[in-house]
Amino acid sequence: MHLDRVVSAVAPGSGLAFAAVVATRSVAEMRDRHDSSPTATAAMGRLLAASALFGISLAPREWVTLRISGDGALGTLGADCRLLDEETLGARGYAAHPLADLPPNALGKADVAGIVGSGTLHVTKSYAIGQPYNGVVPLTSGEIAEDVAFYLANSEQIPSVVALGVLMGPEGVRAAGGLMAQVLPGADPGAVDRLEERARSLRPIARSIAEGTDAWGLLALLAGEETLRSKHELALRFACPCTLERVERALVGLGEETLAEIAASGESTEAFCDFCRERYVIEASAIARLVSER
Numbered sequence: 001m002h003l004d005r006v007v008s009a010v011a012p013g014s015g016l017a018f019a020a021v022v023a024t025r026s027v028a029e030m031r032d033r034h035d036s037s038p039t040a041t042a043a044m045g046r047l048l049a050a051s052a053l054f055g056i057s058l059a060p061r062e063w064v065t066l067r068i069s070g071d072g073a074l075g076t077l078g079a080d081c082r083l084l085d086e087e088t089l090g091a092r093g094y095a096a097h098p099l100a101d102l103p104p105n106a107l108g109k110a111d112v113a114g115i116v117g118s119g120t121l122h123v124t125k126s127y128a129i130g131q132p133y134n135g136v137v138p139l140t141s142g143e144i145a146e147d148v149a150f151y152l153a154n155s156e157q158i159p160s161v162v163a164l165g166v167l168m169g170p171e172g173v174r175a176a177g178g179l180m181a182q183v184l185p186g187a188d189p190g191a192v193d194r195l196e197e198r199a200r201s202l203r204p205i206a207r208s209i210a211e212g213t214d215a216w217g218l219l220a221l222l223a224g225e226e227t228l229r230s231k232h233e234l235a236l237r238f239a240c241p242c243t244l245e246r247v248e249r250a251l252v253g254l255g256e257e258t259l260a261e262i263a264a265s266g267e268s269t270e271a272f273c274d275f276c277r278e279r280y281v282i283e284a285s286a287i288a289r290l291v292s293e294r
């Protein structure tokens with residue numbers, strides 16, 4: 001199995017930009033951590049792959065968050081992405097109710113639109129300096145790829161093709177990834193026609209990944225014969241920036257009375273990060289310190 005990679009390139013002569021990601025291992029780790037159902041994994045994995053497609057253009061200390069507030073059984077789901085070092089992106093995916101599941105839809109595919117429901121897609125881009133950029137659009141399909149494309153066209157005025165896919169097998173996540181093409185201002189109309197033609201004949205990309213296509217191979221599915229420049233490649237892995245200190249701070253939300261009770265019991269407390277399910281053990285002495293700090 002290929003290591004997870006995110007790649008991007010520009011076709012300056014045509015005015016098109018491309019990004020592709022193979023995210024199989026990251027989505028498998030997300031699934032294992034959250035024990036998410038097959039349908040939940042498909043939804044969360046598609047959003048994680050989308051965050052990586054946005055993430056390839058991040059600078060150090062910037063991050064991007066995609067959050068879907070839907071009225072389906074999955075509840076709010078999110079994914080975010082940041083640079084871990086010069087060569088690696090870290091992404092995570094999570095949902096309010098990852099155990100929720102639905103039977104396959106009429107096409108025999110994971111019913112992502114059903115489990116997401118109707119609602120909104122929020123995108124936040126946080127920069128090292130200055131205010132974050134916030135965009136929000138209503139969900140158009142709930143299948144996520146169409147929603148991300150709708151966001152790009154309407155909130156950022158960038159006509160785009162977006163494909164996202166997670167393929168599940170009996171053993172778990174078999175393949176996951178994403179592919180995106182953006183039409184830049186002043187693009188060659190002939191090149192845009194050819195892009196649309198390639199987009200129409202695109203096979204489900206998780207199948208291509210399962211058959212061994214790597215991130216550059218995926219990108220070529222939409223880039224065709226375009227001459228590519230500014231090629232960029234990063235490794236991708238599941239990563240959450242949680243720390244014991246952050247989890248302790250979240251515990252403060254339990255309220256002073258509850259904290260005092262835990263501290264008085266003298267027993268250590270288990271806490272989990274909501275975003276990655278990492279387990280933290282907090283000693284009673286640390287709880288007592290939290291109480292005294294208040």
Ligand SMILES: [Zn+2]
Nearest residue numbers: 240242273276
């Ligand atoms: Zn975490």
